[in-house]
Amino acid sequence: MFTQPTLYLGTMNGQHKITLSGVVFYVEEECRKLLTDHLNIINRSSSAIKSTEMVDERMAEMLLDELKEEGKEVITHRAVEHFIERTRYLR
Structure with a gap:
């Protein structure tokens, strides 16, 4: 069975497409890096505590x-x- 990637990045006219847990989000270009960096930090720090x-x-x-x-x-x-x-406590 095909599984959805946890985090997918794509680009479309100044917006970036991010798939997180099977949900597609469109993110403005200027804040994509900020969001993805934050999500990556949370995933790295929480992997030992909870399942990713x-x-x-x-x-x-x-x-x-x-x-x-x-x-x-x-x-x-x-x-x-x-x-x-809202999620700073998860770091």
Whole structure:
């Protein structure tokens, strides 16, 4: 059975496509590196505590919440900063 990659990066007209735990997100170009660096740090630091899949699922849920709060379909720099503040304790 084909499994979805945990983190996939692609590009489309100033927006980057990120797949996290099977959920596709579009991220503004200027904040993609900030978001992916933060997600990678969380995955590295939490792998010993919890399974990476559980952490990825929770991160995807939180990013969906950020989109819902802003009423947008693309993750903005403001949403990334808010997401980092909410998840800083996971580092």
